[in-house]
Amino acid sequence: MGKIIAIANQKGGVGKTTTAINLASSLAILDKKTLLIDMDPQANASGGLGITEYEESIYDVMVGETELSSIIVPTNESNLMLAPSTIDLVGAEIELIDFDEREFVLSKAVKTIKDDYDYIILDCQPSLGIITVNALAAADSVIIPIQCEVFALQGLNKLTETIELVKDSLNPKLTIEGILLSMFDQRLRMANMVVDEIKNSGNYKVFDTIIHRNTKVAEAPMVGQSVIHYDVKSTGAQNYLSLASEFIANQN
Amino acid sequence: MGKIIAIANQKGGVGKTTTAINLASSLAILDKKTLLIDMDPQANASGGLGITEYEESIYDVMVGETELSSIIVPTNESNLMLAPSTIDLVGAEIELIDFDEREFVLSKAVKTIKDDYDYIILDCQPSLGIITVNALAAADSVIIPIQCEVFALQGLNKLTETIELVKDSLNPKLTIEGILLSMFDQRLRMANMVVDEIKNSGNYKVFDTIIHRNTKVAEAPMVGQSVIHYDVKSTGAQNYLSLASEFIANQN
Numbered sequence: 294m295g296k297i298i299a300i301a302n303q304k305g306g307v308g309k310t311t312t313a314i315n316l317a318s319s320l321a322i323l324d325k326k327t328l329l330i331d332m333d334p335q336a337n338a339s340g341g342l343g344i345t346e347y348e349e350s351i352y353d354v355m356v357g358e359t360e361l362s363s364i365i366v367p368t369n370e371s372n373l374m375l376a377p378s379t380i381d382l383v384g385a386e387i388e389l390i391d392f393d394e395r396e397f398v399l400s401k402a403v404k405t406i407k408d409d410y411d412y413i414i415l416d417c418q419p420s421l422g423i424i425t426v427n428a429l430a431a432a433d434s435v436i437i438p439i440q441c442e443v444f445a446l447q448g449l450n451k452l453t454e455t456i457e458l459v460k461d462s463l464n465p466k467l468t469i470e471g472i473l474l475s476m477f478d479q480r481l482r483m484a485n486m487v488v489d490e491i492k493n494s495g496n497y498k499v500f501d502t503i504i505h506r507n508t509k510v511a512e513a514p515m516v517g518q519s520v521i522h523y524d525v526k527s528t529g530a531q532n533y534l535s536l537a538s539e540f541i542a543n544q545n
Numbered sequence: 546m547g548k549i550i551a552i553a554n555q556k557g558g559v560g561k562t563t564t565a566i567n568l569a570s571s572l573a574i575l576d577k578k579t580l581l582i583d584m585d586p587q588a589n590a591s592g593g594l595g596i597t598e599y600e601e602s603i604y605d606v607m608v609g610e611t612e613l614s615s616i617i618v619p620t621n622e623s624n625l626m627l628a629p630s631t632i633d634l635v636g637a638e639i640e641l642i643d644f645d646e647r648e649f650v651l652s653k654a655v656k657t658i659k660d661d662y663d664y665i666i667l668d669c670q671p672s673l674g675i676i677t678v679n680a681l682a683a684a685d686s687v688i689i690p691i692q693c694e695v696f697a698l699q700g701l702n703k704l705t706e707t708i709e710l711v712k713d714s715l716n717p718k719l720t721i722e723g724i725l726l727s728m729f730d731q732r733l734r735m736a737n738m739v740v741d742e743i744k745n746s747g748n749y750k751v752f753d754t755i756i757h758r759n760t761k762v763a764e765a766p767m768v769g770q771s772v773i774h775y776d777v778k779s780t781g782a783q784n785y786l787s788l789a790s791e792f793i794a795n796q797n
């Protein structure tokens with residue numbers, strides 16, 4: 294019960310939040326009880342699901358003020374719950390410095406509710422600081438979205454090195470679920486080059502599903518919905534539904 | 546002499562590095578002696594200018610091991626020098642915690658070389674941690690690139706609040722040079738909505754120049770060049786040259 298998946302990449306703007314929201318929503322539609330935990334002080338996953346008013350957030354859990362169960366709120370989508378974030382989380386990086394076992398704060402918190410869900414998705418911020426390390430220490434596996442553009446490949450080695458480091462020193466069960474090619478625009482020569490390079494290098498597990506650049510994907514969060522609920526016929530919705538199916542099939 | 550401009554926004558993937566490289570290159574072409582300091586552990590500004598082999602980096606300066614002047618290297622472009630970064634900078638966030646006046650490490654370092662340049666550009670990472678605070682404490686002004694998409698507006702208030710905080714407590718001279726609308730795709734309904742909202746809100750100074758989404762901009766860093774040197778006739782090159790001219794005109 295309760296497989297925990299971190300969506301991580303220290304490169305900014307590669308589709309982490311978009312993937313976290315739309316994968317979580319697709320899993321919920323496929324009748325899996327799903328929790329999305331927003332681990333980014335920008336709180337884009339919270340805002341992208343239309344959730345902006347809440348008393349407590351993941352910050353309060355990380356500094357030990359409250360239990361994870363008491364910050365979880367429903368979303369407009371059945372089977373999908375959210376643990377929201379706030380900008381205060383920026384401060385937690387400093388506050389956690391003196392904590393005992395500071396890398397395991399989240400994994401201890403998640404254990405208390407893990408069996409209530411089929412899947413728990415963690416949306417990570419674009420950095421490799423102590424909050425992201427907490428997410429990697431708590432996760433069973435990591436999905437790494439990359440944009441099919443040049444800077445995408447520069448940071449990939451560093452991220453996989455960090456994942457290996459976390460696996461060796463903090464969380465031996467951690468694996469890479471796969472690399473997700475996102476915001477793919479087949480008209481760009483470069484996009485095809487990046488896809489070929491990643492797939493042919495043989496160094497990484499790459500999802501067959503590719504997420505295409507699609508306006509509906511970028512519009513959906515404006516109305517606080519996943520792209521599946523916003524426009525199920527869109528390319529973006531179809532891409533994320535097939536990602537969820539491929540992901541579930543890989544679990545067996 | 547030596548005006549210092551930070552390119553900052555905690556939202557990831559909005560064009561900070563692309564703006565840092567191409568504004569610095571345009572200023573250099575307009576005969577201004579320019580230094581680009583890469584303050585991001587991803588080191589995309591360094592890689593994007595084709596500079597990958599170096600002994601020391603901004604990390605060594607931030608932890609007090611070496612002088613800023615000794616890490617500055619030439620680029621392929623005349624009038625443009627670079628202070629490169631490495632992933633070690635991730636560790637500096639923690640190492641700086643116990644430093645005296647930890648927010649002023651960079652501004653003290655920059656004072657020693659400031660008069661050798663007309664402009665010094667700081668490429669910031671997508672977070673509001675101590676490294677970005679160092680950049681804001683050292684800067685005379687900030688350029689805030691935003692993508693013309695939905696999450697762009699969510700974090701803007703938080704960034705301007707942080708800038709005000711730094712201005713009040715650390716750096717009274719700090720101003721906002723302007724908001725730069727980047728990766729603009731006029732075919733997207735949403736892009737036009739974001740532009741109208743930002744311009745009409747009256748809350749922000751917005752550059753007249755808009756940077757359009759343009760393939761050449763994304764291709765140029767693959768060959769270690771600015772877009773101006775890669776293809777001067779491209780829309781991207783024209784956009785960044787006109788940004789540099791507008792920026793220089795605003796200085797008078």
Ligand SMILES: Nc1ncnc2c1ncn2[C@@H]1O[C@H](COP(=O)(O)OP(=O)(O)OP(=O)(O)O)[C@@H](O)[C@H]1O
Nearest residue numbers: 305306307308309310311419506507510511557694
């Ligand atoms: N498939 C897609 N098609 C079109 N636009 C997309 C797609 N995926 C993401 N976007 C847009 O690109 C921008 C960046 O995506 P997103 O915010 O999900 O990235 P991120 O990696 O979470 O960013 P950060 O590093 O700031 O957390 C957003 O404006 C989003 O709407």
Ligand SMILES: Nc1ncnc2c1ncn2[C@@H]1O[C@H](COP(=O)(O)OP(=O)(O)OP(=O)(O)O)[C@@H](O)[C@H]1O
Nearest residue numbers: 305442557558559560561562563671758759762763
């Ligand atoms: N005007 C543009 N046209 C086309 N592509 C662009 C443009 N500006 C930026 N890009 C591409 O978008 C991606 C994100 O840009 P960039 O890396 O400059 O953002 P950033 O804000 O520095 O990201 P980070 O938050 O990770 O530091 C890059 O792959 C870049 O090549």
Ligand SMILES: [Mg+2]
Nearest residue numbers: 309310333337
């Ligand atoms: Mg995000």
Ligand SMILES: [Mg+2]
Nearest residue numbers: 561562585589
């Ligand atoms: Mg950058």
